[in-house]
Amino acid sequence: MKNIIVGIDFSKGSINAMKHAVSLAIKLKANLTLLYSLTPDAKIIEETSITLRKNILDVAEKKLVELTDYCQKQIYHSKVKYKIRVGKAAREINEEVKEQGNAMIVIGTHGSSGFEEWFIGSTAMKIMNMCDCPVLTVRDTVNIHRDLTNIVVIIDSSRETLQKVKMAAVLAKAFQAKIHLIGLYTTKFRDLRVLVDAYLNKAEVYLTKRDVRLESQIIESDKDPKQIIDIAKDINANLIIAMKETDLYGDEAFVLTSFSEKLVNRSPVPVLSINVDKSIY
Numbered sequence: 001m002k003n004i005i006v007g008i009d010f011s012k013g014s015i016n017a018m019k020h021a022v023s024l025a026i027k028l029k030a031n032l033t034l035l036y037s038l039t040p041d042a043k044i045i046e047e048t049s050i051t052l053r054k055n056i057l058d059v060a061e062k063k064l065v066e067l068t069d070y071c072q073k074q075i076y077h078s079k080v081k082y083k084i085r086v087g088k089a090a091r092e093i094n095e096e097v098k099e100q101g102n103a104m105i106v107i108g109t110h111g112s113s114g115f116e117e118w119f120i121g122s123t124a125m126k127i128m129n130m131c132d133c134p135v136l137t138v139r140d141t142v143n144i145h146r147d148l149t150n151i152v153v154i155i156d157s158s159r160e161t162l163q164k165v166k167m168a169a170v171l172a173k174a175f176q177a178k179i180h181l182i183g184l185y186t187t188k189f190r191d192l193r194v195l196v197d198a199y200l201n202k203a204e205v206y207l208t209k210r211d212v213r214l215e216s217q218i219i220e221s222d223k224d225p226k227q228i229i230d231i232a233k234d235i236n237a238n239l240i241i242a243m244k245e246t247d248l249y250g251d252e253a254f255v256l257t258s259f260s261e262k263l264v265n266r267s268p269v270p271v272l273s274i275n276v277d278k279s280i281y
Contacts, residue, residue, distance in 0.1 A: 003031050003100040018067065028170075033100070034064055061082075065082070108137075109139045136272045138270045142268070148238055152235070164241045164274045180216070181217070182218075219231075240269050
């Protein structure tokens with residue numbers, strides 16, 4: 001992971017996300033970009049409105065310079081920069097990801113500005129659905145001073161479920177964190193339970209070979225993300241890793257979209273959503 005892009009609108013939520021991004025950039029030795037997006041208003045046609053928008057951009061740039069300096073003082077080995085883009089937040093973040101490549105997005109869950117909202121909901125879900133890279137969503141109440149210590153990784157019967165384990169291992173090694181594998185039985189159908197067992201075993205072998213500390217358990221799942229959230233809270237986890245599209249429900253994407261949204265919306269623990277790489281099939 002060479003690049004981390006964090007959405008900034010100067011709200012408490014986005015500043016908290018930025019501080020999490022700094023921690024990740026330090027441990028992963030990644031470059032950091034602070035991205036501010038100004039959504040153009042189709043009604044802005046008067047010169048006074050254009051002038052007002054310029055003033056807003058001037059103020060934003062001044063704040064971005066200050067935040068960039070703040071971040072760079074903590075990140076010695078990588079570059080920190082800011083960028084201002086004009087357009088819808090999800091689209092502009094996606095374009096920035098394409099330009100930089102090998103990136104992770106970090107967004108706060110309650111940020112908002114006069115022109116674009118970075119709150120968990122429509123914009124955040126658009127970013128998750130539009131961008132192919134990992135997306136980390138962070139609530140503004142999350143303690144910014146803690147490094148990652150416990151990471152929850154969901155393992156189910158979908159064939160893509162193991163794709164998240166590689167990223168989990170990278171983060172665990174960087175932070176010396178412990179991984180908690182949660183195998184989910186979502187049906188009584190024996191063949192699918194056997195798949196969960198097999199995938200869980202493969203994940204354990206993969207992590208053990210890389211000297212990652214781990215624990216694993218299997219639970220009967222009622223397909224409610226509350227179970228995962230409760231486990232994460234019980235073990236004092238500070239990250240949940242899940243697939244964007246197929247965890248729990250296989251190819252039923254319309255059901256998973258609801259699950260993904262509920263997990264990200266409800267979890268007080270940061271959630272790292274990994275995109276399914278279908279090119280390997």
